[in-house]
Amino acid sequence: MNLSIKHLLGLEGVPRDDINAILDTAFSFREVLERPIKKVPTLRSITVLNLFFENSTRTRISFELAEKRLSADMVNFSASGSSLAKGETLRDTVQNIYAMKVDVVVMRHPVPGSVKLLSQFVDAVVINAGDGTHEHPTQALLDMMSIKEKCGSLEDLNVAIIGDIRHSRVALSNIYGLRTMGANVLLCGPPTFIPYGVESLGVKVTYDLDEALDFADVINVLRIQKERQGKGLIPSLREYRNVYGVTQQRLSKLKKTITIMHPGPINRGVEIDSDVADSEHSIILHQVLNGVAVRMSILFLLAGGK
Amino acid sequence: MVVKTKSIIMDELALRRTITRLAHEILERCKGTESIGIVGIRTRGEFVAKRIAQKIEEVENVQIPVGVLDTVMYRDDFRIKSRLPKIEITDIPFDVDDKILILVDDVIYTGRTIRAAMDALMDFGRPSAIQLAVLIDRGHRELPIKADYIGKSVPTAHYEEVQVMMQEIDGKDEILLVEVDQ
Numbered sequence: 143m144n145l146s147i148k149h150l151l152g153l154e155g156v157p158r159d160d161i162n163a164i165l166d167t168a169f170s171f172r173e174v175l176e177r178p179i180k181k182v183p184t185l186r187s188i189t190v191l192n193l194f195f196e197n198s199t200r201t202r203i204s205f206e207l208a209e210k211r212l213s214a215d216m217v218n219f220s221a222s223g224s225s226l227a228k229g230e231t232l233r234d235t236v237q238n239i240y241a242m243k244v245d246v247v248v249m250r251h252p253v254p255g256s257v258k259l260l261s262q263f264v265d266a267v268v269i270n271a272g273d274g275t276h277e278h279p280t281q282a283l284l285d286m287m288s289i290k291e292k293c294g295s296l297e298d299l300n301v302a303i304i305g306d307i308r309h310s311r312v313a314l315s316n317i318y319g320l321r322t323m324g325a326n327v328l329l330c331g332p333p334t335f336i337p338y339g340v341e342s343l344g345v346k347v348t349y350d351l352d353e354a355l356d357f358a359d360v361i362n363v364l365r366i367q368k369e370r371q372g373k374g375l376i377p378s379l380r381e382y383r384n385v386y387g388v389t390q391q392r393l394s395k396l397k398k399t400i401t402i403m404h405p406g407p408i409n410r411g412v413e414i415d416s417d418v419a420d421s422e423h424s425i426i427l428h429q430v431l432n433g434v435a436v437r438m439s440i441l442f443l444l445a446g447g448k
Numbered sequence: 449m450v451v452k453t454k455s456i457i458m459d460e461l462a463l464r465r466t467i468t469r470l471a472h473e474i475l476e477r478c479k480g481t482e483s484i485g486i487v488g489i490r491t492r493g494e495f496v497a498k499r500i501a502q503k504i505e506e507v508e509n510v511q512i513p514v515g516v517l518d519t520v521m522y523r524d525d526f527r528i529k530s531r532l533p534k535i536e537i538t539d540i541p542f543d544v545d546d547k548i549l550i551l552v553d554d555v556i557y558t559g560r561t562i563r564a565a566m567d568a569l570m571d572f573g574r575p576s577a578i579q580l581a582v583l584i585d586r587g588h589r590e591l592p593i594k595a596d597y598i599g600k601s602v603p604t605a606h607y608e609e610v611q612v613m614m615q616e617i618d619g620k621d622e623i624l625l626v627e628v629d630q
Contacts, residue, residue: 143534163534170518170535179571182521447532 143167145443149261149268152277153318161323164439165287171442172435174211185212188445191239193249194271195221195232195256200406200430201271201281205248208437214445217244232256233263240264246445249273267444275309280440281405282315284433286323288425289360291432292401296323302354304330304386305364305413308337312405313364317343330354331386334375351386355393360401363388363414379412388414390421399423406430450629457584457602457610460621466599467496470581471503473597478548481510483576485547489565490518490536495616496583497552515540517551522564538568545573550597554612556582559593584610584623 145160153161174182190209194202209216219239236247246267249257254276261268272278286296293299301320307313307329317340320327327345329336336347348354355361366382376382393400402414402424410416419426458466478484481504488497494516501512518536520526526533551565566578581597586604602625604610611624 143532144530167535170537171521173538174521177571178573181571183567184521187527442535443532446526447530 143443144447148444149257149270150279150440150444151258151261151268151270153279153282153315153322154277156279156318156322158322161283161286161319164283164436164443165290167443168283168287168432168435168439169291171211171438172432174438175431175434181211181213183213184442185209185214185446188212188214188246188441189244190214190216190246190248190441190445191219191244191266192216192271193219193236193239193247193251195249195251196272198250198271200433201250201278204430204433205271205280205437207434208441211434212438212441214246214441232260236260236264240266246441269440269444272311274311275314276311277315277318278311279315279319280433280437281312282319283440284429284436285312285316285362285403285405286319287432287436288403288429289325289401291428292425293359296320296325299325299360300328300358301325301360301362302328302330302358303362303364304351304354304388306335306367307331307340307364308335309367310364312362316362317345321345328354328357332376332382351388352392352395355388355396355400358400360403361388362403362405364405365407366409366412379409383412387412388418390415390417393418401425403429451611452627452629454608454625454627456622457600457625458623463583463621463623466583467499468503470597470599471500471507474500474550474579474581475504475508477579477596478550481508481512483547484550485513485515485542485544485575486550486552487515487517487540487565487569489551489553489561490516491617492612492614493517493553495614496554496581497550498616500550500552500581513542515542517565517568519561519564519568522567524560524564540572543573544569544575546576549575549578550581551578552581554582554614555584555586555610556580556593556595557586557588557610559589559591562593563591583612586610 244266248269248271250271252274254274257270257273270279303313321344329345329347404426486497486501488494497514501514504512516539518538520533520535579596582595583599585598585601609626609628611626613620613622615621
């Protein structure tokens with residue numbers, strides 16, 4: 143039951159057995175979240191440092207809850223109000239905190255690759271909570287857990303990822319994970335949002351939303367990241383909604399039902415309409431609960447052993 | 449690894465009789481089936497628990513709620529072993545408050561699994577009592593824990609193992625005392 147990986151830096155290159163072990167264990171931990179006392183003593187001797195150099199609501203709360211549910215001790219750090227303002231480097235900040243004996247470091251950072259760098263100079267288990275536009279592996283794992291729960295298996299399932307692929311770490315982690323698990327992945331969005339050469343990752347690309355919906359058993363709708371994009375990638379949010387917005391009107395033209403996912407936060411009325419996001423085929427809130435379970439699973443599998 | 453069989457502790461027939469007796473002892477001591485819930489400890493305790501429940505059902509014509517418990521999250525030894533144990537799903541589909549819970553396992557040895565199981569059960573509510581039923585008590589307790597219902601007490605040495613095989617998972621019913629040469 144030991145994973146072959148020592149850190150969770152991304153899903154690139156993570157073998158299928160590891161992903162299966164993480165998902166299976168996550169289903170066992172989710173049961174804990176439904177008990178009257180939602181806490182187990184499993185990681186009582188472990189200390190986790192949550193380092194957030196970027197804003198986050200659900201990922202941060204989800205990690206904190208996962209740590210608390212496992213009885214780990216936790217220390218939180220946010221970039222604002224820290225010594226970073228005094229000019230300390232990432233390396234010095236982390237090595238100083240690490241010197242206080244922590245076992246696991248969970249980090250979100252705006253620079254792609256920062257998590258890998260961190261793993262090279264601390265001896266703790268490092269978990270990526272999002273590094274810039276690179277990867278967000280725990281999000282992809284909870285997405286896969288939610289799909290598995292709904293559809294039974296990921297093998298040969300058709301998953302369309304719709305929206306701003308280029309700026310999305312969620313998309314990249316999903317592509318790696320879903321491909322490893324044998325799902326077929328189609329990316330859909332305006333050409334300015336699709337990275338050049340992305341087909342080399344074993345995915346297909348379309349610029350036509352109706353074609354993507356026609357293909358898909360599951361759609362993962364990404365947020366339009368207003369804060370990340372330069373000007374001129376899309377003419378306007380209104381035009382984006384008209385061409386790429388997932389609406390009930392489009393879905394009702396199909397002769398099948400599609401499972402709807404969204405990693406949040408949702409821009410209702412832009413990439414997805416409220417009635418779609420809140421429909422019975424949406425598993426958006428399952429994703430949130432599964433997120434805590436998947437993070438418990440990763441913490442246990444990476445830090446629980448000797 | 450060489451496994452040498454030293455003796456047969458129970459064959460199929462003996463196992464069936466033992467489960468029948470355990471079911472009757474539980475009924476006698478709990479004065480009926482009211483407020484009983486049975487919880488089996490994974491892996492083989494689950495099947496022992498289901499068989500006891502089935503036997504009680506045959507005798508009393510009452511269905512007893514049965515749950516399965518995985519104790520890994522509460523164990524004290526996974527940090528000293530080199531391989532992490534797999535965590536399976538715990539499923540206790542009934543309210544444990546004010547129930548007499550019969551905790552069922554195949555073998556009791558150090559008592560550490562039972563300690564973990566009791567801690568886990570307490571997180572599901574407040575049972576009125578927890579009692580313990582085991583097929584085999586092999587001695588060597590490390591904690592002050594003792595079973596209420598025992599199929600058979602078997603004196604063993606530390607280097608021996610009690611190998612319980614059950615139809616549901618092993619394809620046959622048999623309990624052996626074996627010696628394992630690493």
